[in-house]
Amino acid sequence: MNSDRYTGALVDRGGGHLHPLNLVLGQAAAVESLGGRIFEYSPVTGLEHGEPVVVRTEKGRVRAERVVMAGNAYLKGVLPEIEWQAQVDAPWAAPRSFTTSPSSRLDAARARALIPNGLAVEDCNYLLDYYRLTRDNRLLYGGGVNYGGSDPADITAVIRPKMLKTFPELADVKVDYAWSGTFLMTLNRLPQFGVVNGNVYYAQGYSGHGVTCTHLAGKLIAEVMHGQGERFDAFAGLPQLPFPGGRLLRVPLSAIGAWYYQTRDRLGI
Ligand SMILES: Cc1cc2nc3c(=O)[nH]c(=O)nc-3n(C[C@H](O)[C@H](O)[C@H](O)COP(=O)(O)OP(=O)(O)OC[C@H]3O[C@@H](n4cnc5c(N)ncnc54)[C@H](O)[C@@H]3O)c2cc1C
Known part of the structure; x- marks a missing residue:
């Protein structure tokens, strides 16, 4: 690189970069080519658990055998079990x-x-x-x-x-x-995978590195839905730790922590 800012670097040939919007557009086209339907601008407002699950939107309801929740940091008030019990009350980072x-x-x-x-x-x-x-x-x-x-x-x-x-x-x-x-941060920076009530699957909390890991999540959720849960369960078994301070203090405490580490960055420690 042509910068005097660094003294050295590590090259990771296993990494890469891509155009995320084009990736999303390509995947949407792939879903539709397989008969999938995408409804934009119809946020889910609530879920009624059961068999089937009823997914509510402002103007309609969808009955589904199984549901995948992938709303990450934007998911608010729809599935409290993963926004609170599964310690998704992690602070967001922007x-x-x-x-x-x-x-x-x-x-x-x-x-x-x-x-x-x-x-x-x-x-x-x-x-x-x-x-x-x-x-x-x-x-x-x-x-x-x-x-x-x-x-x-x-x-x-x-x-x-x-x-x-x-x-x-x-x-x-x-x-x-x-x-x-x-994006959604977790305390241990590990993603959170799991299932609520046996038929509502979720994957979230990639802590800033979700472009690749979300695709792994999709694959593992597909596997578990087809009866092969070994790899999904390996992730679901990872500890999902609460941020200290509960809903009220988690954000200010994280901001203080980030400030501390930012100060270390500035001091070059
Ligand atoms: C500026 C920026 C730079 C980043 N850079 C990188 C990077 O270089 N590399 C990397 O790996 N990651 C990066 N990330 C993180 C990465 O974008 C996330 O980890 C990833 O997008 C998470 O994917 P996701 O599908 O879980 O959630 P998201 O991409 O956040 O998608 C969640 C979707 O759910 C929808 N949704 C939420 N609630 C509802 C609801 N109630 N009803 C219907 N839909 C709902 C939202 O509208 C959204 O479309 C970056 C993030 C940002 C913001």
Whole structure:
């Protein structure tokens, strides 16, 4: 990499990077090609347990033999068993990312000069920076995870100084898009898999590394539904620990913990 910020690095050839929206679109097309139906903008408002399970939405009800809950940090008030008993009352974390503009001065040669091998990069801080080049020569840069707080009004203003610390030569480059989102953290950072009432399966809490693990989760849930529960059960057997402090204190306590580790990052400890 073309940055003076680091003294060394570890290359993981088993890793990779991809365009997550294209992945989702491809999977949606695959589901539909197999006869599956997708209903957008119809959030589930409640579940009635039983055989079948009744899934309620604002305007309708679906009766289902089995249900998979994969709402992660966005699932609120639908299945208290996993939002509380399974200790999903973990704080959420909101990372942020932005991409530089292809129309500004980051042409192909300049982009490739930053990360010549095209690998995705992350540092080893607790509140880490991570970045990669996109196919159209944008630099997609993320950082500044916020544990339990609210989003800043200007995400770019938070991330841009981090990018410039890594690549000071990008001071003239514009930013086109900035965004944030929420993921679910667990205390031990292990995902939570399980089943409620025998027919409501769930998988959640990938603690920031869900792009690959969600696909494993889908596969294992399919396996358990077909009577092969060994691999699903291995995950479901992992301890699901509550965040200390209960609903009231879990967020402030996590924020204090994150602040402590962030301070260590800054001091280089
Ligand atoms: C900015 C950012 C950067 C990230 N970077 C990476 C990365 O580089 N690598 C990585 O591996 N992970 C990354 N993550 C984490 C990753 O996005 C998550 O781990 C992953 O998306 C979790 O997948 P999921 O399917 O469990 O949940 P989500 O992707 O959160 O999907 C949950 C879905 O459930 C829906 N939903 C919730 N409640 C309801 C309801 N009541 N009714 C109907 N639908 C509902 C939501 O609308 C949403 O579509 C990042 C996250 C963010 C926000």
